[in-house]
Each structure stands twice: as C-alpha cells, then as structure tokens.
Amino acid sequence: MSNVPWLTVLCVLPLVGAAITAVLPDSAAWRAKQVALGTTLLTLLVGVVAATQYRIGGAQFQLVEQHSWIPAFGTSWALGVDGMSLTLILMSLVLAPVCILAAWHEVPVGGRREQNYFALLLVLITCIVGVFAATDVFLFYVFFEALLFPVYFLVGSYGGPDRRRAALKFLIFGFVGGLVMLAALIGLFAQSTGGPTAMLVTNLTGLQMGETAERLMFLGFFFAFAVKAPMWPVHTWLPDTAQQATPATATLLVGILDKVGTFGMLRFCLPLFPDASRWAAPVIIVLALISVFYGAFLAIASKDIMRLIACTSISHFGFIVLGIFAFTTTAANGSALYMINHGFTTAALFLVAAMLIRRRGSQLIPDFGGWQRVTPVLAGVFLFAGLAGLALPGMGSFVSEFLVLVGTFQRHPVAGGIAALAIILAALYILLMYQRMMTGPKPELATPVRDLTAREKWVVAPLIVALLGLGFYPKPALDVINPAMTTVLQQVGVTDPPPIAGIGVDTAKESAK
Numbered sequence: 001m002s003n004v005p006w007l008t009v010l011c012v013l014p015l016v017g018a019a020i021t022a023v024l025p026d027s028a029a030w031r032a033k034q035v036a037l038g039t040t041l042l043t044l045l046v047g048v049v050a051a052t053q054y055r056i057g058g059a060q061f062q063l064v065e066q067h068s069w070i071p072a073f074g075t076s077w078a079l080g081v082d083g084m085s086l087t088l089i090l091m092s093l094v095l096a097p098v099c100i101l102a103a104w105h106e107v108p109v110g111g112r113r114e115q116n117y118f119a120l121l122l123v124l125i126t127c128i129v130g131v132f133a134a135t136d137v138f139l140f141y142v143f144f145e146a147l148l149f150p151v152y153f154l155v156g157s158y159g160g161p162d163r164r165r166a167a168l169k170f171l172i173f174g175f176v177g178g179l180v181m182l183a184a185l186i187g188l189f190a191q192s193t194g195g196p197t198a199m200l201v202t203n204l205t206g207l208q209m210g211e212t213a214e215r216l217m218f219l220g221f222f223f224a225f226a227v228k229a230p231m232w233p234v235h236t237w238l239p240d241t242a243q244q245a246t247p248a249t250a251t252l253l254v255g256i257l258d259k260v261g262t263f264g265m266l267r268f269c270l271p272l273f274p275d276a277s278r279w280a281a282p283v284i285i286v287l288a289l290i291s292v293f294y295g296a297f298l299a300i301a302s303k304d305i306m307r308l309i310a311c312t313s314i315s316h317f318g319f320i321v322l323g324i325f326a327f328t329t330t331a332a333n334g335s336a337l338y339m340i341n342h343g344f345t346t347a348a349l350f351l352v353a354a355m356l357i358r359r360r361g362s363q364l365i366p367d368f369g370g371w372q373r374v375t376p377v378l379a380g381v382f383l384f385a386g387l388a389g390l391a392l393p394g395m396g397s398f399v400s401e402f403l404v405l406v407g408t409f410q411r412h413p414v415a416g417g418i419a420a421l422a423i424i425l426a427a428l429y430i431l432l433m434y435q436r437m438m439t440g441p442k443p444e445l446a447t448p449v450r451d452l453t454a455r456e457k458w459v460v461a462p463l464i465v466a467l468l469g470l471g472f473y474p475k476p477a478l479d480v481i482n483p484a485m486t487t488v489l490q491q492v493g494v495t496d497p498p499p500i501a502g503i504g505v506d507t508a509k510e511s512a513k
Contacts, residue, residue: 005065006050007079007133010089011126013043014096018122021115029114033104036118040096040125047093054086056479060487061135061202074189074198075138083484084336085132087477088263091343092128092256094462096121102351102459103248105358107158117158124150124252131260137199137268141178141185144224144264147257148174151241151249159244166237166244173237177227184220187213188272205271205491218276221269222284229261229317232291239298242310243363247354250306254313255346259339262320266336270324271491278492281325285415288325291318296425300432304363305356308433309349312389315422316342322419323404327494331407332485333478338400340477341388341470345397348385348463355456356382356437359449368437375451379438381460386434388467390426396470411497 017039021032054062061080069076081089100121107117127147134140148171156167191209192198209217227234238258242250270277295314302308316338323335355378356371357363372379388395391402401423409416452460470477489495 004050006046006053006063007081007129008065008077010043010047010050010093010129011079011133013046014039014122014125014129017043018119018126021122022119024115026112029112032114032118033100036122037097037100039122040093040100043125044093044097047090051086051090054081054480056083057483060484064135066197066200068196069136069139071196073138074192074195075136076197076200078136078139078197078200079130079133080135081133082487083480083482084263084266085484087336087340087480088132088256088259089129091340092125092132094466095251095255095343095347096125098347098351098459098462099248099251101455102251102354103246104455106246106248113158117154120150120154121248121252124154128252128256132263135201137185137188137201137204137272139199140264140268141181144181144228144260145174145178147260148178151253151257154249155241155245158246158249161244162240163244166240169237170241173227173234177224177234180220181224184217184224187217187220191217201267201271207272211275214273215276215279218269218273218280221273222265222280225261225264225269226287227261228264229258229321230314231261231287231317231321232294232314235291235295235314238314239302239307239310242350243304243307245306247306247350250310251347251350254310254350255343258313258317259343262317262324262335262339265321265324266332266485266488270488274492277325278327278494281327284325285322285412288318288322289415289418291315291321292419292422293318293425296422296429299429300425303365305353305365305433305437306350306363308365308429309346309353309389312349312426312429313342313346315426319401319404319419319422322408322415326404326408326411326415327489327492328407328410328496329482329486329489330410330496331404332489333482334400334403334405334407336481336485337470337474337477338397338404341396341400341467344463344466344470345385345388345395348381348460348467349389351459351463352378352382352385355452365433365436368443370438370440370442372438373442374445374449377452378456381452381464382438383434384464384467386430390430391423394468394471396467396474398471399474410499 021035024032064080067077107114127143130143152167152171156164230238292315295311298311299308320335320338323331388397391397405416405420
C-alpha cells in the first residue's frame with residue numbers, strides 16, 4: 001500500500017463527487033446531499049487508512065508524491081504530510097460529513113441550487129486537502145488562492161440578506177493578501193538555486209539570502225497568512241462573512257480555512273525565513289495580544305449569535321499566533337493542537353447555534369430568552385460547546401490553551417501573563433451569551449418546537465467525542481504533532497529556555513561553591 005498516492009486520491013475524491021453532484025438532473029436534486037455525504041464519508045475512510053501509513057518519528061514528510069509540473073518555474077505536483085498537516089487534514093475530513101449532514105435542509109429546493117451548493121462544498125474540501133498537503137510553495141499558493149472561489153459563491157449565492165457585500169469583502173481581502181504573497185513568492189524564486197524542483201519546501205529551507213530580501217519576503221508571506229488567520233487589524237472580513245454565510249459554510253470557513261493562515265506561518269514563514277521570523281517576533285507578539293483582547297471585546301458587544309462566535313475566533317487565533325512566535329516547543333505544540341481543538345469547538349458552536357436559530361427564526365440574542373425550557377437537550381449541547389469555547393478543564397481547548405500560555409511564559413513571562421487575563425473575558429462572552437439566550441421565563445411560542453432531532457444528534461455526537469477525547473487524552477495527537485514542531489524550531493535556530501526553577505537551583509549551587 002506504500003505505492004498508493006494517498007494524498008492525490010484524497011484531493012480527487014471530493015472533486016469527483018462534486019462533478020457527479022453538479023450534473024444530477026433537476027428531478028434528482030434531492031440526491032445531491034446524499035452523494036455529497038457519501039463522498040465525504042468515503043474520503044474520511046481513505047484518509048484514516050492513509051494515516052495508518054504514517055510513522056511517528058520517521059521522515060519529516062511522509063506519503064510523499066512528486067511529479068514534474070512547470071519545470072521552468074521550478075514547481076511540481078508535490079504532496080506530503082508531517083504531523084501538523086496530517087492532523088489538520090484528518091480534522092477537516094471529520095468535519096466535512098458533519099457539515100454536509102448539518103446542511104441537509106439549508107438550501108431551499110428549486111432550480112439547481114442544491115446540486116450547486118453541495119458541489120461547491122465538495123470542491124472546497126479538495127482545496128482544503130491540497131493546501132495542507134502541498135510541499136511545493138507554488139502549488140500551495142495555487143490551492144491557497146483557489147480556496148477563495150468556492151467560499152465566494154457559497155456566501156454570495158446562499159448566504160443572508162447582506163451576502164453579496166460580505167462575499168465581495170471576503171474576496172477583496174483574500175485577493176490582496178494573495179497578491180502580496182505572490183510578489184514574495186516571485187522574490188523567493190529569484191533567490192532560489194533554480195532547477196525543476198526549486199520551489200520544494202525542503203529545497204528552500206536554509207536558503208542563504210540577504211537580510212533585507214529575507215525580511216521583505218517574510219512580510220509578504222506573513223501578511224497573506226495574517227489576513228487568512230485572521231489577525232488584528234486585517235480581521236474585519238471575518239465577522240461579516242460568518243454572519244452572512246450558511247452555518248455549514250461558516251463552519252468550514254472559520255473551523256478549517258482560517259487555519260491555513262497559522263499553518264502557513266509554521267510551514268513557510270518560520271522555516272524559510274528564520275532570521276526574519278526572530279526579527280519580527282516582538283511586534284507579532286504584540287499584535288497577537290491585541291487580537292486576543294480585541295476579539296474578546298467584540299464578542300462581548302455582539303448581539304448577533306453567528307457574529308459573536310466569529311469574533312471569539314479572532315481572540316483564539318491571537319492565542320495560536322502567540323504560541324507560534326513564542327519560539328518554545330511547548331507553545332508550538334499548544335498552537336498546533338489549538339488549531340485542531342478550535343476546529344471542533346467552532347463547529348460545535350456554529351452548528352448548534354444554527355439549530356437554535358432555525359427554531360427561533362432569528363440570529364439576534366435578545367430575541368431568545370428562557371430557551372432552555374423549550375429545548376433542554378439542545379440547550380445542554382449549546383452549553384457544552386460554549387464551555388469548550390472558554391477552555392474549561394476536561395475539554396480539548398483547555399489543553400491547547402494551557403500549553404500556549406505555559407510555553408509563552410517560559411520565554412516571555414509578561415506576554416504570557418497578559419494573555420492569561422483573557423481567560424476572564426472568554427468566560428464573560430460565553431456565559432453572558434448563554435444566560436441571555438437560555439435562562440429566564442419560558443417564552444410564548446405560536447407553534448410547538450422540537451428538541452434535538454436524530455439527524456442533529458449525528459451532527460453533534462462526533463464533535464462532543466472529539467472535544468472530550470482531546471481534553472482527557474491528548475497524548476496521541478501531541479505525539480504526532482511534536483516531531484514536526486521540534487523540526488520547525490530547529491530550522492528557526494532557537495532552543496527552549498532552561499526552566500526557571502532550574503536556573504535558581506544552579507545559581508544557588510554556584511554561589512555555595
């Protein structure tokens with residue numbers, strides 16, 4: 001099975017499903033969702049089988065494929081995974097059927113809307129797998145830009161009343177970031193040694209370049225990734241897009257696509273531009289702290305549920321970026337694990353909130369109140385998702401956030417201490433939202449409202465299992481992630497600072513001598 005091109009198969013399967021879905025006749029439009037669900041389940045199965053071929057502690061990139069593509073530009077169809085990209089791909093493949101199942105009744109029947117909607121979702125899955133698996137920088141850029149188009153049409157054609165403006169804003173931000181990255185990419189090729197495989201990550205790592213050139217290219221890549229992440233002050237597209245998108249699209253956008261930004265920082269910014277990464281780290285840490293608090297304050301002030309959840313992600317991504325540029329193994333592992341946990345947490349919040357919105361007919365928090373008396377099981381699941389969002393011990397998000405804070409405190413105690421204060425704000429925006437929506441007298445409703453349905457239980461069950469599993473036993477995930485993070489920090493040229501307690505003991509011994 002070692003000769004099977006697993007990653008190419010994972011890219012092609014959703015694309016084939018999208019083609020089948022798109023050509024379904026109008027009379028069989030109802031089969032579009034079934035084909036999409038079957039395709040994502042098959043892709044998940046293949047992804048799990050491929051993951052069994054991965055060997056922890058083996059080569060940096062495994063399941064490697066490489067075929068010549070544009071030799072003149074030194075680029076090739078090159079795919080491979082390390083521990084970080086493997087876990088992100090598996091998370092994406094788990095969320096894909098969950099989102100398809102959640103979107104079962106999102107699209108009104110009529111014309112070819114169902115076929116087009118589910119076909120676009122499948123195309124998006126192909127781009128997601130490709131962007132995490134690409135080991136050629138130009139191939140990564142192609143997938144990075146391709147992600148924009150299915151999201152643009154999913155938001156612009158199927159979103160809320162202000163969908164066109166939100167979709168256009170998303171596209172403009174994405175294109176600007178992509179163009180800046182393209183300029184840096186051309187500069188990187190000019191600095192390379194040339195040849196048909198010049199743009200492979202492994203060939204560009206350790207490349208000698210001038211200080212100014214390295215810093216400019218780093219800034220080009222980092223800007224594009226900061227927009228995608230999103231970080232303050234280039235975050236403003238996210239709340240609008242998530243508010244107007246359908247729940248499944250918002251989940252894929254915030255739960256998976258935004259990870260491309262932080263993934264790119266770890267995959268490209270740090271290894272390719274180590275000196276520039278260390279040079280820019282102090283400023284980036286400040287920006288990350290601003291994102292942590294600014295996102296939290298935006299969430300507290302939000303009255304729209306979907307917008308509030310999107311704003312919490314700005315805060316969470318601040319934590320992830322903080323862990324990346326703290327340059328410690330603990331913080332880097334925490335950031336990589338945070339990306340996984342945030343995906344499942346955001347999916348739970350968005351999808352359960354959508355179930356409540358569908359029953360109430362409104363996204364506004366003031367329109368709820370006393371809802372736990374109407375749908376107690378659904379309210380309980382919403383509380384569970386909220387507690388995961390505020391990183392309650394026992395949830396996966398607690399482990400990753402704790403690792404980021406501890407790792408940051410090792411090298412930057414002031415930044416770590418400041419970031420820890422945001423935990424209070426997280427409790428505020430989650431618990432206040434729950435209090436306003438769920439507590440109080442039972443509302444008077446014109447028609448009876450059902451509690452959690454069988455289909456909805458299948459939607460939330462995998463998310464609950466993932467969050468509890470990663471919360472109580474994160475070791476398997478960390479074992480896979482740790483070698484990749486160790487390699488990245490070695491490429492940057494940094495080592496973990498000695499333990500503070502150890503310094504005190506050693507100093508005392510020297511003084512005694």
